[in-house]
Amino acid sequence: MKSSYKQRIAWRLTWVTALIISAVFVLIYMVADFTLIRNIDRELQLETEKHKDQIFLVRGEIRFLHKDEWEEMEHTQLQLNPIFIEIVDLNGVSMDRSPNLGSQHLLFTPEKAQTQDAWTLKIGDQTVRQQQIPLINDGQTEGYLLVATSFQDADELLTNLRNVLFVLYPMILISLFLTMRYLAGKSMEPILEIISIANQINQKNLNERVPDSNLNDEIGQLTHSINRLLDRLEQALIREKQFTSDASHELRTPLSVLRGTLEVLIRKPRTAEEYQEKIQTALKSIDKMTSIIDQLLALARVESTGKLVHEEVELIAFVEELVDQKKLEFDRVIHFNSQVGFPIYVKTHEKSLKMILENLLQNAVKYSSSDTSVVVEVGMRSLEPYIQVIDQGCGIEEENLEKIFDPFFRTQDALQNPVPGTGLGLAIVKKLCQESGIKISVSSILSRGSVFRLDFPKQS
Known part of the structure; x- marks a missing residue:
């Protein structure tokens, strides 16, 4: 069964709004994701720059500018945003790491050594953002410094945001559809009223009109258009009735003359001159009817011509x-x-x-x-x-x-x-x-x- 126009309007508006809302939700998620990663990467970059100036590799031996840095609380205890550090040689073999890594190791990726871009990975059951930079001595790369920071809280925040958006999306669409259908129904009420009134107008009461709303909106224009159409129909019907009446009258006159002439002829015998006179009268009546019919056909052809x-x-x-x-x-x-x-x-x-x-x-x-x-x-x-x-x-x-x-x-x-x-x-x-x-x-x-x-x- 075909849905009503009210339903179709509600569905169309809902689908359009659904696309807009989905685009907005995706944008919100992307902005949140970008902002969190950018902030974490900024902190990671600051931490990397700090440790890069304190750690050196000289002929395969690790040297520290401040050895006591490794004894700081941030590397020995689990904190809100702990920093994980590991030093590897050119082959990725671990040479030393911060105590908070325990038995875990950061991931050495040779292809990321030169770009120094941060990426997300799992260490055990924890998600981190990691960056690696080369350790250079006398112009030669002797190993790599791997620095990571916890991404667990940010990952949970993004996951919660995604779940909230997924739950909100259908709820918003359902509420929107019901609202749209209600508003579409209210908007359709003037049109339904016009339809009801227009359905009551027929040939017998063609002089009635749809009440003018005196509005300059589309409803007012529709009312004006329907009333103008009814005016034209009423005038056309009046002209048709007048035309039918006039045509009947014009044809009835010569027919009456013809009938009267023939009735006179059959009442009694007539002389040849009288017959000729009456036949001439009858022929004139026939000629007049023929002329009227020819003109009516010509007018009909004109009106039916495309x-x-x-x-x-x-x-x-x-x-x-x-x-x-x-x-x-x-x-x-x-x-x-x-x-x-x-x-x-x-x-x-x-x-x-x-x-x-x-x-x-x-x-x-x-x-x-x-x-x-x-x-x-x-x-x-x-x-x-x-x-x-x-x-x-x-x-x-x-x-x-x-x-x-x-x-x-x-x-x-x-x-x-x-x-x-x-x-x-x-x-x-x-x-x-x-x-x-x-x-x-x-x-x-x-x-x-x-x-x-x-x-x-x-x-x-």
């Missing part, structure tokens, strides 16, 4: 060619105007840009009288290319400027003066612009016309 592949397009030539095509198709005056005298290259999805401009031009032609012209302008401002579609039509009320991009939205003027269309063209334009990274904006004055502007990202 990331569009952008390619380089020369904007002036592209727009001018499209304008020439639409002049013939719409049989209207459409002027092309370039504000720059050099090519403008943009990275965009060519088919999407073509569909955007076709819809904008179609709207411009539909909502303006036949004796007025439409202008398509291409230019660049601050390295940002733009296209403007300018008409001299009826214009749009200021409060409707944002709504015109909603599916099936029609202005009051369009409803009163029926204009062919489904109300989906600008919704498709808006969606294509979002997918292509193009910013679309509109400005309009009633009875004077509208300007739709496409701004492309800054070109490097």
Whole structure:
């Protein structure tokens, strides 16, 4: 069974802390070991230097500067830090030693004779630190002085320190894990509260929100993010309901006309002219439904399309060619105007840009009288290319400027003066612009016309 997030946090923090504590304990032990050995070696070095100036080997004979030194209490009795001394010849054979060695001998190591480094060894049941130096007479080495001091107390101290650290280590880790788990649980309480509230929000009460903690920490940011997500979901659901309602209404109208026309035809025999008239009415209803369905499919394709592949397009030539095509198709005056005298290259999805401009031009032609012209302008401002579609039509009320991009939205003027269309063209334009990274904006004055502007990202 997978552990909870609280448990995983506690384990991770405990493992990290365990590594840190182990490193600290090892460092403590190493510092203690180094300090004790350094102090003992310093005392040993002082003792060695003192005896080195008092003991000589002359042609295999030991001579003392102060013979009575060997009778001192420190060499005849066991003390807190006794000093052990032994003199050996070149082959390591003992020539003399301090009385406190008894029957024991210090260890002669030829390879350490020149380095004069101290090392730890066992003499009987006692641990000592030993150093050996050569005894030189007239430039010749005639033997070695071995000096050692007890390391027993220091060794016991280091052993006790190691044992204490080994015992403390698991105890600290267990206490740390329990503490971490408790603190992790307390830290998780605000998140668990958010989860509980979020689980109670569904489609029926999507207007509810997670209580704002008014904190600027990560919990506050999480609350803000969830509430913003719920805002977007609520708006999307409202738009979906509105879209479904509008689509049903738009399709129901031509279906009702079609059904009514066919019911009239079958009530009684009709003349050929009446049949032809009613069939024409039915075909118009079918054409309208076909147009709505085509636009709905186009909008669905745009919304389901993944990331569009952008390619380089020369904007002036592209727009001018499209304008020439639409002049013939719409049989209207459409002027092309370039504000720059050099090519403008943009990275965009060519088919999407073509569909955007076709819809904008179609709207411009539909909502303006036949004796007025439409202008398509291409230019660049601050390295940002733009296209403007300018008409001299009826214009749009200021409060409707944002709504015109909603599916099936029609202005009051369009409803009163029926204009062919489904109300989906600008919704498709808006969606294509979002997918292509193009910013679309509109400005309009009633009875004077509208300007739709496409701004492309800054070109490097």
